[in-house]
Amino acid sequence: MRAPLAWLQDFVEIKESAETLATRLTMGGLEVESVEREPTPESPLAPVLDLYVTPNRGDCLSMVGVAREIAALTDRPLTLPSIPSSQIGGEAAQQTSVRIEEPDLCPRYAARIVRGVRIGPSPKWMQERLRAAGQRPINNVVDVTNYVMLELGQPLHAFDLKKLHGECIVVRRARAGETITTLDGEERVLSPDILVIADADRPVAVAGVMGGANSEVGDATTDILLESAHFHSLAVRRACRQLNLRTEASYRFERIVDPNGVIRALDRACQLLAQIGQPEAVPGVVDIYPCPIQPRRLDLRVARAARLLGVPVSAQTCLDCLRRLGLTVTLEDEAEKLLVEVPTFRPDLKLEEDLIEEVGRIHGYEAIPERLPVGTTTLGGDSEEHKLLRRIRTVLVGCGLQEVMNHSLSGPSLLDALDDEARRVRVRNALSSGVSLLRRSLLPLLVETVRRNLARGQSNLALFEIGRVWQWEETADGAREPKEYVRVGGVLYGALCSPDWTQHGKPEPADFYLLRGIVEQLLKALRIDHAAFIPLEQPERFPQFHPRHTALVRLTDEAFDGGILGELLPDYAVALDLRERLYLFELSVEALQAALPKEDKPYRPPSRFPAVTRDLAPRIPPDVLYKQVDEAIKTLQLPILEAVRLTDVYTGEPLPEGWKSLTLSFTFRSETGTLTEVEVNTAVERIRHVLEERCGAVFPA
Known part of the structure; x- marks a missing residue:
C-alpha cells in the first residue's frame, strides 16, 4: 500500500524524515518496503511510503490506520476527520429499500442517496492524492468513493439510481446460470457460492469485489445510490478465486473491514461530494444491521506481560501503550490487571498474548535488553528410536541395499489390497488423486520407485x-483417530551384485532366500534371536504375495506380526510391467524396538579349543517345516552345540512324494577342553532321537 506523507499529515504531526519514519514503522511491526518520491506541484519530490501490510492488519490499509500507528509509535495525538453524522432512516428510507437474504455473509449494508449530481472531473488536489496513492482518477463520484476507501479503509460503491430496477437493493446469493458484465467489460458466470448485490430483477455487483456495467455511473448519471457494507472475508475470497478477479475493495474485505465504520464512510463521502460542489445528500441513511458486532473484551495481567516480554513493565506502561492504539483500557489496582475493550477495527486482537505483543511493539522491541538465555544445560543425545533406525540403515546398506525417500502422500495403487479401506487416512482437499491418501504401507511407493528406475534403464x-x-x-472409548507408525521396507529386483563381480558374466537374480537372508542378517545385527518366519495361513489377507514364497515375521510371543516378506505374485508383476520377479519386505520398527534384548549381552571370549563338525541327513515328512526341526534341536539345549546350518534340501526319487531330505551341518565346541569322540557321538544321537520323536524324521541306514 502506498501512503503519501502529505496525506498522513492531515491526521498526525510528522517531524521525522521519511527514512527515519520508515525505520520506526518497520521496527514497530508495519514494514515499509521502500520510500518513493512522487513529483507534485507543491513539492517536486513528495515522499510516499510503500508499505507491506500483513493479512491480519486490515486496519492499516488506510491513511487513518497508518496515521494511528505513527501516532502510537511516536506518542503524538491522532486527529480524525470531522464528519457530520446522519440520521438512520429519514427521507432516504422512503426512496429506496435494502433487504439482506444472507446475513451470515453480509452482516451490515447501508445506503445513501444523492440526487442532481453532475458528473465531471474531480478537483486537482483530489486527483493528485489519488495518483500518489496509486489510484487512477476517473470522475468526481468514483474518485470520492476511492478517496474515502483510501482514507478510512471502507470500500464504497456508487450505483446509478435510475438504472436500478425497482430502486431497491437485495443482498443474496447468485442464482444458477446468472451472469453479470463487470466494470472491466468481462461477462462472468456466477455460481450460488457467490454473494451478489441485486436490484429487483438481476445482479448489479459482485459483493465486495466489483460493480456491474448495468448500473455504472456515467456522464448521463444524475442520481446515485452510495453503498457501504460489511462483507464476510471468506465470501469475498471465494468470489475472487472463482472469478479470477482481484480489486482494491476485495483486497480490504479479505482482510476484514471495520463493520462499525460503515455509516461514517458514507457520511464522509457525502461530505466530500458537497465540498467539491455536488448537491447535498438526501437526508437519512438506510442501515440494515440485524446483529450488531460488539467490541471484544479482554483481560491483561501485567505480571504475565512482563514474563512474556522478558523485561519488567508497569501497569501504567501497558495502559499507555494500549490507549495510544485506540483501545479503551481500565486498570484494576489490586490485581494489576487491565480490562481492555478492543474496538472492532482491530479484529486481530483475540487473546491476552495479542495485547502483550502490542505493548511490546509500541514500547519498542529495541528497548528490551539483550541477555543470554539462562537455564540448566543437559547432555544431548539421540533418542532410542533414532539409535535403532541408525543401526537398521547401517545393516541394510552393508547388505547392498540403497536407501530411498518417498512422499508420505500416495494415491490408489494395485497394491492397495494390502490395506483395509476403512483404515485409510484420506487427505481433505487433496490437490490430486495421486496425493489423496496418507500412506498405510511403504511398499506401493517402493514398487513405483522400481518402475521409475526401470523406465530409465536401471535393471x-x-x-x-x-x-x-x-x-x-479405535481408542479405548470407541472413538477413531489416526495413528502414526514407523516402518522399514525394502525391494529386490534383478541381481544384487554387478555382472563385473561374477565368474560367468551373469549374476544370479534375487530370490526369496536372499530376501530372507537380508532380513535374518538385520535381526541378527539387532541381536533379536527369537524371531520366527511363519508361512501364510490366510493368503487372502495378502493377495499380492505369492502364497508359497511369503512368510510373516513374528518377533515376540504377542499376537501381532512384526512384518512380512515374500515375492510379488507374478500376475501383479505383469500388471505393473515388471519382467523379473520382485521381492519385498516390510517390518514394524515398533515391533523391532519391543523385541530388542533388554540387557546388553556379556562378552564371552572365543574358545581356545578346536571345533568338531558332523552332518546328518534326516528325511522329513511333507507336513513338517524346517522351523519345527530347528525348534526340536533347540529344546535339547546342548551346551557343546555351537551352530546348526541347513546346507541342502533334496526332493525327488527315491524319496516318497512330498518328503524332503535335509542336510544339516552341526558345529560342536567346548569352552573347557577338547571334545572327545564319545561326547560328540552322544550329542549326535540325542539330536537323531529328538528329530525322530518330534518330527517323524527317518534316517537312512
Missing part, C-alpha cells in the same frame, strides 16, 4: 526405505 535394484505410515485405530 538391478536393491532399495529400502524407513518412513512413517498412518491408519485409523
